[in-house]
Amino acid sequence: MKEYTITVFSENNIGLLNEVTIVFSRRKINIESLTVSESEVKGVSRYTIVVFSDEKKIENVVRQLEKIIGVFKALYFEAEEIVHQEVALFKIANSPKLNGNLEALIRRQNAKILTVNPDFLVIERVGYKAENQELFNELEQYGVLQFARSGRVAVSCQKKEFTSYLKELSH
Amino acid sequence: METAAKAENIKEMNNTGETLSGAEILVRSLIQEGVDTMFGYIGGAIMPVYDALYDYQKELKHYMSRHEQGATHSAQAYARLTKKPGVCFTTSGPGATNLLTGLADAYLDSTPMVVITGQVHSGLLGSDAFQETNMVGLSMPVTKWNFQITKVEEIAEVMAKAFYIARTGRPGPVLIDITKDAQVQKTEYKYERCKGIRSYQPVPKLNMDEISAAAELINSAKKPMILAGQGILLSGAEQELMEFAEKTQTPVACTLLGLSSFPTDHPLYVGMLGMHGNYGPNMNTNQCDVLIAIGMRFDDRVTGDTSKYAKQAKIVHIDIDRSEHNKNISVDIPVLADAKQALTELNKVVSGSEREEWMQTFKDYYQLEYEKVIEKQTHSSRERINMAEVIDCLSEKTNGEAVLCTDVGQHQMTSARYYKFKNPNTQVTSGGLGTMGFGMPAAIGAQIADPNATVVSVSGDGGFQMTIQELAVIRQYKLPVKSIVLNNSFLGMVRQWQDLFFEQRFSYTEMDNPDFVKIVEGYGIKAKRVSKREELQDAIQEMLDFPGAFFLEVVVETESNVLPMIAPGAAVSEMRLE
Numbered sequence: 001m002k003e004y005t006i007t008v009f010s011e012n013n014i015g016l017l018n019e020v021t022i023v024f025s026r027r028k029i030n031i032e033s034l035t036v037s038e039s040e041v042k043g044v045s046r047y048t049i050v051v052f053s054d055e056k057k058i059e060n061v062v063r064q065l066e067k068i069i070g071v072f073k074a075l076y077f078e079a080e081e082i083v084h085q086e087v088a089l090f091k092i093a094n095s096p097k098l099n100g101n102l103e104a105l106i107r108r109q110n111a112k113i114l115t116v117n118p119d120f121l122v123i124e125r126v127g128y129k130a131e132n133q134e135l136f137n138e139l140e141q142y143g144v145l146q147f148a149r150s151g152r153v154a155v156s157c158q159k160k161e162f163t164s165y166l167k168e169l170s171h
Numbered sequence: 172m173e174t175a176a177k178a179e180n181i182k183e184m185n186n187t188g189e190t191l192s193g194a195e196i197l198v199r200s201l202i203q204e205g206v207d208t209m210f211g212y213i214g215g216a217i218m219p220v221y222d223a224l225y226d227y228q229k230e231l232k233h234y235m236s237r238h239e240q241g242a243t244h245s246a247q248a249y250a251r252l253t254k255k256p257g258v259c260f261t262t263s264g265p266g267a268t269n270l271l272t273g274l275a276d277a278y279l280d281s282t283p284m285v286v287i288t289g290q291v292h293s294g295l296l297g298s299d300a301f302q303e304t305n306m307v308g309l310s311m312p313v314t315k316w317n318f319q320i321t322k323v324e325e326i327a328e329v330m331a332k333a334f335y336i337a338r339t340g341r342p343g344p345v346l347i348d349i350t351k352d353a354q355v356q357k358t359e360y361k362y363e364r365c366k367g368i369r370s371y372q373p374v375p376k377l378n379m380d381e382i383s384a385a386a387e388l389i390n391s392a393k394k395p396m397i398l399a400g401q402g403i404l405l406s407g408a409e410q411e412l413m414e415f416a417e418k419t420q421t422p423v424a425c426t427l428l429g430l431s432s433f434p435t436d437h438p439l440y441v442g443m444l445g446m447h448g449n450y451g452p453n454m455n456t457n458q459c460d461v462l463i464a465i466g467m468r469f470d471d472r473v474t475g476d477t478s479k480y481a482k483q484a485k486i487v488h489i490d491i492d493r494s495e496h497n498k499n500i501s502v503d504i505p506v507l508a509d510a511k512q513a514l515t516e517l518n519k520v521v522s523g524s525e526r527e528e529w530m531q532t533f534k535d536y537y538q539l540e541y542e543k544v545i546e547k548q549t550h551s552s553r554e555r556i557n558m559a560e561v562i563d564c565l566s567e568k569t570n571g572e573a574v575l576c577t578d579v580g581q582h583q584m585t586s587a588r589y590y591k592f593k594n595p596n597t598q599v600t601s602g603g604l605g606t607m608g609f610g611m612p613a614a615i616g617a618q619i620a621d622p623n624a625t626v627v628s629v630s631g632d633g634g635f636q637m638t639i640q641e642l643a644v645i646r647q648y649k650l651p652v653k654s655i656v657l658n659n660s661f662l663g664m665v666r667q668w669q670d671l672f673f674e675q676r677f678s679y680t681e682m683d684n685p686d687f688v689k690i691v692e693g694y695g696i697k698a699k700r701v702s703k704r705e706e707l708q709d710a711i712q713e714m715l716d717f718p719g720a721f722f723l724e725v726v727v728e729t730e731s732n733v734l735p736m737i738a739p740g741a742a743v744s745e746m747r748l749e
Contacts (some may be wrong), residue, residue: 011370015307022312063494069316069336072370103362
């Protein structure tokens, strides 16, 4: 079992997300994280899906994904073939305990404060999942009210970009 | 004359500017797509469409099934024979859920279908309204594409897309769910056939490097073997396959669904592959040096244990669906192409000389199979008739030229083994899904597709009772379908497994059957039962000579097993003869 990041480009249609996830659930592959949003091409959605599986299975999954009508392209990558990040937001109770400790923590963790009000403050950190987890662990002593993470977004290192796949398709 | 008038009529129907109801637009869309026959069952949520159909009875003939599953199987067989999408209409809720078996069957067996289900008013969606089910969600895993129409303006475009998707590339079923309000709203009618979808490439661009690599391997082969699947029939590549086999002097084995893609009386034909196929092609799968698989998908019933499948061979796999390459079996040269397209190119560059020694191995295996199995079954010395005797006799009396529609089980495998198919596309069976109850409604669709053909359905006593109500369709439309039930008072194939692998613990496979002859007579269909060997030939002849529908029940031996057999989990070369 290895971590794979799958990128899918599709039309922005109702029901497509369901079709995509069925390909995984049918094979009992759990989705660790899933991010869907508009890509560099207007109207085309980009999915970033992280799973643990073996390559043979993932190869099949990617071909099944490409078979879906509405999907333009599906690709899979190992960790070193992509640059990836996730965003984490932490909502912390505003308490005197924070005094003196917070600045050092924010600087060290390369995090930033998004908002402060009398009851709570919101910290944002962008990084690997493990890094954001580490910040969570450190913040826990102050009482984390909410911890939301985005799931992975990734761009690939490969030279061929989606727009050239799209051009091939339209010829 | 009639066709010309019809074409003119259709052209007129495409006049723009007319304001029509959604229901009428839907019906006109079908006519635009060349549909003239459909199957279905009316109900609340599809009533406006049926009301529109009433005005188009000349252009569109609708056959009313007695259960929606029956309608789907009829439409499937119709599609397989005509190579046009089979069309089905049903209402929402239970009418729609009853379609799911047929959709799953069509999806696994790559059958083009456009299925239209009524849906509750769009304002009621998600409210658990009467007869509301989420058909888009339910059908997603068993359709090539589906769509829910909630606005009249969507209908023409979506219908065009539905037909385009169903029939192009690897064919498959498409479901269109249409809310009742979209059926009654009005809009301007304008129809344009779909010419392409940007995220869907049905016809792959042929890669000539793949063709040359395949040709090189094929030309160097000493002991090659062709595995012909349904892709040959779907792309109409029967002639190209014949040319390819003859040029390269390569023996041809068919998958279950590939049967009839190559004439059984051809000297290069070596039989059927798979669990209950012929001994030679299975054994030689693990002896050949080059395996040329065309339009087939290495189903587990064909491969047996994949870790012991054709390990010694180089494999060329020609398929139109890229996801089939390396899915079940790792192949050396995948060729992404339509079978006809690939074979046409290959035929320009391949050659081979006679392979007497290699062909002899198939003959020797056949001889062994004949002595151990075939002779014993077709010339049984047992008291009761063997299924093989029935199919053997049917094959002879129809000269292998009937359209044979089979159900699922022992009779299906026996039919596949003993019927000597002469012409392409003359077998209709449920392969991938193995749907009991498929055969008889399929025969209905086949007969409608080809009214002059001799259409024979062969079923077991179990499967026949799963869709027995479709006899009413045979009656209502006076279809000359011949139905045979091979009655062994058991679920024979399951019994066979219980016999071989479950220590003869015959758990819930025995059936106390009704009087089939009486039931069929109740439908006004001529019916006969035979149980004595000496009556069999005449009874089959009587059935074939009878001008209308005819039902023949043959009481057959219960204890007989379909042999040879590759036990589940065993390798193809471990096929047992007894």
